[in-house]
Amino acid sequence: QQFVTVEGRAIPIEGERNLLEIIRKAGIELPTFCYHSELSVYGACRLCLVEVAGRGVQGACSTPPEPGLDIKVNTPQLREIRKIAVELLLANHDLSCPSCFKSVDCKLMDVARRVGVTSVRFKPVQEKAPLDFSSPSIIRDPNKCVLCGDCVRMCSEIQGIGAIGFAHRGHQTAVLPAFGKGLGEGECVGCGQCANVCPTGALVPRSEMDEVLTALADPTKTVVAQVAPAVRVGLGECFASPAGDPVMGRMVAALKRLGFDAVYDTTFAADLTVIEEGQEFLTRAAAGEKLPQFTSCCPGWVQFAEQSFPELLPNLSSCRSPQQMFGSLVKEMLPEKQGIARKDLIVVSIMPCTAKKFEARRPEFAVDGSPDVDFVLTTQELARMIDGAGLRFNSLEPESLDMPFGFGTGAGVIFGASGGVTEAVLRFAAEKITGKPLASVDFAEVRGDSGLREATLEVGGKTLRLAIVHGLANARAVAEQVVAGNSEYDLIEVMACPGGCIGGAGQPVPKDLADRKRRTKDLYQCDKTFPLHKAQDNMFVTECYDKFLGDVGGHKAHSLLHTHYQS
Numbered sequence: 001q002q003f004v005t006v007e008g009r010a011i012p013i014e015g016e017r018n019l020l021e022i023i024r025k026a027g028i029e030l031p032t033f034c035y036h037s038e039l040s041v042y043g044a045c046r047l048c049l050v051e052v053a054g055r056g057v058q059g060a061c062s063t064p065p066e067p068g069l070d071i072k073v074n075t076p077q078l079r080e081i082r083k084i085a086v087e088l089l090l091a092n093h094d095l096s097c098p099s100c101f102k103s104v105d106c107k108l109m110d111v112a113r114r115v116g117v118t119s120v121r122f123k124p125v126q127e128k129a130p131l132d133f134s135s136p137s138i139i140r141d142p143n144k145c146v147l148c149g150d151c152v153r154m155c156s157e158i159q160g161i162g163a164i165g166f167a168h169r170g171h172q173t174a175v176l177p178a179f180g181k182g183l184g185e186g187e188c189v190g191c192g193q194c195a196n197v198c199p200t201g202a203l204v205p206r207s208e209m210d211e212v213l214t215a216l217a218d219p220t221k222t223v224v225a226q227v228a229p230a231v232r233v234g235l236g237e238c239f240a241s242p243a244g245d246p247v248m249g250r251m252v253a254a255l256k257r258l259g260f261d262a263v264y265d266t267t268f269a270a271d272l273t274v275i276e277e278g279q280e281f282l283t284r285a286a287a288g289e290k291l292p293q294f295t296s297c298c299p300g301w302v303q304f305a306e307q308s309f310p311e312l313l314p315n316l317s318s319c320r321s322p323q324q325m326f327g328s329l330v331k332e333m334l335p336e337k338q339g340i341a342r343k344d345l346i347v348v349s350i351m352p353c354t355a356k357k358f359e360a361r362r363p364e365f366a367v368d369g370s371p372d373v374d375f376v377l378t379t380q381e382l383a384r385m386i387d388g389a390g391l392r393f394n395s396l397e398p399e400s401l402d403m404p405f406g407f408g409t410g411a412g413v414i415f416g417a418s419g420g421v422t423e424a425v426l427r428f429a430a431e432k433i434t435g436k437p438l439a440s441v442d443f444a445e446v447r448g449d450s451g452l453r454e455a456t457l458e459v460g461g462k463t464l465r466l467a468i469v470h471g472l473a474n475a476r477a478v479a480e481q482v483v484a485g486n487s488e489y490d491l492i493e494v495m496a497c498p499g500g501c502i503g504g505a506g507q508p509v510p511k512d513l514a515d516r517k518r519r520t521k522d523l524y525q526c527d528k529t530f531p532l533h534k535a536q537d538n539m540f541v542t543e544c545y546d547k548f549l550g551d552v553g554g555h556k557a558h559s560l561l562h563t564h565y566q567s
């Protein structure tokens with residue numbers, strides 16, 4: 001066994017990639033802005049410096065562990081270097097901390113406290129720059145950027161986009177969208193993953209809380225909520241709920257206390273999506289046309305495909321996402337049912353995702369300028385509204401979702417994890433192909449963490465080749481294969497965010513990979529505890545077809561539940 005000595009204690013080397021990981025294993029959390037285990041090492045923030053005997057001061061993140069190294073992490077010299085580094089950042093930082101969206105989990109604030117900054121010895125050298133409000137999903141505040149490059153690497157390495165990058169030199173260095181445009185005017189798809197890794201408030205999800213609070217206070221409006229699958233496994237983290245704690249009932253109670261007239265489940269619409277998308281897949285497979293079929297429920301992926309792979313747009317399922325199916329259906333059905341005007345019905349989505357804010361504003365998802373989904377709140381925004389209203393979330397008595405749009409099956413709920421859409425569609429398509437009920441609803445072959453997974457299944461004498469992708473860099477690789485004619489897949493699921501919607505940028509920022517795994521596990525647990533597991537068994541969805549929509553994939557279903565793409 002080989003060892004590194006950390007503050008006098010021998011720590012075994014067990015495959016760690018750098019000294020930072022060894023030091024963490026020794027139980028010491030060094031301050032750092034720019035180190036993320038899923039991104040490349042950049043070494044910009046100079047906070048994780050350590051003293052290596054015989055070598056002097058080195059960056060822990062960029063030094064590989066070598067046997068025999070003797071490391072000190074907390075000498076007076078190191079403390080002073082870290083303090084100066086943080087003070088230099090603070091000198092140019094917009095210190096509007098109490099009103100900053102990041103104030104609850106700002107790494108700069110945390111690090112400043114940890115390194116013992118009590119005053120700033122330096123004067124600012126940068127002029128104030130204007131904020132960038134051009135994206136419906138993300139607000140960019142250059143005055144809070146600490147140049148750690150986390151967002152740049154996230155966008156290029158995981159999302160394969162490169163919508164933001166370093167510009168200028170010296171003290172004018174800045175992180176900017178390409179060609180001097182606003183974030184919303186270039187290649188950015190609004191996935192928000194950059195904001196997820198941003199240690200400060202330089203990139204934050206765009207809030208719609210004020211608009212929602214105004215609607216809730218307006219007595220002429222009926223305000224209804226739809227809650228996305230993944231929110232139920234993220235919201236509890238904001239209130240220190242234990243893993244596996246079913247927060248849905250308390251979330252419904254909180255939304256009712258906030259003034260929502262009804263609380264529904266996007267899972268209902270996900271069931272509808274399974275049926276429409278599953279039928280579409282079977283039709284294409286029978287005709288041998290427009291295969292592979294790509295899923296289309298992730299708005300980040302849809303925008304990415306429109307921008308980068310216009311030749312693949314015919315391959316995208318024409319189904320709207322569950323969020324948008326819900327909006328168009330409910331805005332069509334509820335006003336008549338409740339005797340109210342469409343303009344007085346406000347649909348608010350609670351989503352784990354920032355790109356859903358952009359999706360809701362797409363002009364094709366509106367009737368005469370009136371949107372199907374009026375506002376989109378992220379999981380984090382909902383937590384803030386609950387907090388702001390003074391509600392003690394953990395003490396709320398659970399309440400039930402409203403019917404009929406509050407009823408979903410396990411098929412719809414697993415949409416929130418990577419592989420879930422594929423599995424849900426398989427639960428539908430396999431029964432259609434074989435004409436028999438499934439012996440087991442679990443398709444473990446399509447589950448997993450890897451960003452690019454493949455599965456081949458034999459169903460009723462047919463071979464189905466599937467690919468499941470998360471992260472748009474992985475999506476690009478698969479899309480290129482398809483364009484080049486080198487793909488044999490029949491169905492490809494794409495989710496922009498790592499892990500699928502459970503890892504969306506509207507969720508509480510995950511501390512590590514274990515958080516994402518826990519959310520996925522909890523979501524599959526929801527499936528287990530739901531009474532039904534197949535979308536086609538959702539009796540409220542069946543009733544909706546019988547009484548309102550007509551045939552699956554029929555004329556009315558097409559006009560309300562399907563869409564077209566723009567290149």
Ligand code: HC1
Pocket residue numbers: 228229230231266267269270297298299321322323324351352353356412415416417500501502504
């Ligand atoms: Fe998702 Fe979806 S699963 S896209 O991840 O298809 O956001 O949760 O709501 O629309 O249902 C997100 C989640 C969500 C849609 C569904």
Ligand code: SF4
Pocket residue numbers: 138154155159161162163164187188189190191192193194195
């Ligand atoms: Fe890149 Fe997504 Fe951030 Fe846009 S929102 S800059 S696409 S990481």
